[in-house]
Amino acid sequence: MNSKQNEDEEQRRQWGARAWAILAAVRTRSPLIQCITNFVSMDLMANTLLSAGASPAMLHSVEELPDFTPNADALCINVGTLSPAWLPAMKVAAELAVKAGKPWVLDPVAAGASKFRMIACLELTNLKPTVIRGNGSEIIALSKASTEYSMGVDSCHESVDAVEAAKSLAQSSGAVVAVSGAVDIVTDGKQVIGARNGVAMMQKITATGCSVTALIAAFLAVDQLHALEATASALSIFGIAGEMGMDVAKGPASLRTHLIDSLYGLDEAALNSRIRISSL
Numbered sequence: 001m002n003s004k005q006n007e008d009e010e011q012r013r014q015w016g017a018r019a020w021a022i023l024a025a026v027r028t029r030s031p032l033i034q035c036i037t038n039f040v041s042m043d044l045m046a047n048t049l050l051s052a053g054a055s056p057a058m059l060h061s062v063e064e065l066p067d068f069t070p071n072a073d074a075l076c077i078n079v080g081t082l083s084p085a086w087l088p089a090m091k092v093a094a095e096l097a098v099k100a101g102k103p104w105v106l107d108p109v110a111a112g113a114s115k116f117r118m119i120a121c122l123e124l125t126n127l128k129p130t131v132i133r134g135n136g137s138e139i140i141a142l143s144k145a146s147t148e149y150s151m152g153v154d155s156c157h158e159s160v161d162a163v164e165a166a167k168s169l170a171q172s173s174g175a176v177v178a179v180s181g182a183v184d185i186v187t188d189g190k191q192v193i194g195a196r197n198g199v200a201m202m203q204k205i206t207a208t209g210c211s212v213t214a215l216i217a218a219f220l221a222v223d224q225l226h227a228l229e230a231t232a233s234a235l236s237i238f239g240i241a242g243e244m245g246m247d248v249a250k251g252p253a254s255l256r257t258h259l260i261d262s263l264y265g266l267d268e269a270a271l272n273s274r275i276r277i278s279s280l
């Protein structure tokens with residue numbers, strides 16, 4: 001091995017140890033994750049959290065938030081099926097989480113689909129999310145506060161095309177910003193990290209993006225002080241579960257099942273041999 005290969009191997013070893021420690025903490029501590037999310041994603045998101053060892057609660061009634069949100073370990077807010085009736089609960093929950101010192105994650109699904117949705121996403125961005133995770137088109141749209149860049153929930157941009165938008169959004173919001181895609185990008189506005197796990201077939205299962213956002217919330221719940229590292233680790237581990245699931249899947253429907261099984265059964269050796277995280 002030359003010195004560059006040695007350095008890469010050392011980086012991989014360090015990321016493996018870090019990601020395993022966070023996953024092990026989730027499995028041991030079983031953090032309670034409140035999810036205010038779209039109707040499409042509720043099932044896969046809850047099952048993703050359970051298979052990782054966390055405890056999901058899909059709870060969005062504004063009447064319950066003062067009792068519940070401060071006691072949850074992290075909050076995930078997803079605007080996928082946004083309506084005026086739900087937005088106040090999202091804002092109140094975000095404020096309660098921040099006040100209680102709990103991390104919260106925003107998934108700006110289809111941020112550029114309408115003015116109503118964009119304004120809602122901008123308002124939520126102003127409420128100090130710990131992490132914002134979207135696909136390339138969503139992060140570009142939100143960063144530019146524009147409805148010109150994305151329409152539906154699927155991306156028409158590569159994640160690497162959103163690096164500058166992600167950095168700019170991270171700097172303006174103070175959040176760590178993650179852009180999912182073939183390479184998952186994570187930035188705090190200065191450092192940029194790339195996680196290269198996953199398979200393209202994950203895009204053919206609805207709510208995989210939503211679910212990895214919730215997994216980020218679970219990782220933050222046990223490692224709030226290292227948001228950049230926790231986010232990259234969650235994205236990489238979800239990708240590894242996708243890769244291992246794809247080894248046996250026949251298509252999107254069976255990949256959905258095998259991804260959940262692989263996340264549940266993931267061991268340290270498999271994680272260490274598959275993890276692909278590095279600086280960009």
Ligand SMILES: Nc1ncnc2c1ncn2[C@@H]1O[C@H](COP(=O)(O)OP(=O)(O)O)[C@@H](O)[C@H]1O
Pocket residue numbers: 134135136153154155180181182183184197198199200201202203207208209210212235238239
């Ligand atoms: N081309 C790809 N290769 C590998 N993994 C991918 C690819 N596209 C998306 N993924 C993975 O699929 C999951 C969902 O990402 P994405 O489809 O970008 O989100 P969204 O569903 O919000 O649009 C992420 O874990 C991401 O890493």
Ligand SMILES: Cc1ncsc1CCOP(=O)(O)O
Pocket residue numbers: 038040041080081109153205206207208209210211
């Ligand atoms: C299809 C759809 N429509 C509104 S929300 C949603 C799910 C989006 O999930 P993801 O962003 O993970 O693909």
Ligand SMILES: [Mg+2]
Pocket residue numbers: 109110134135153209210
């Ligand atoms: Mg999405």
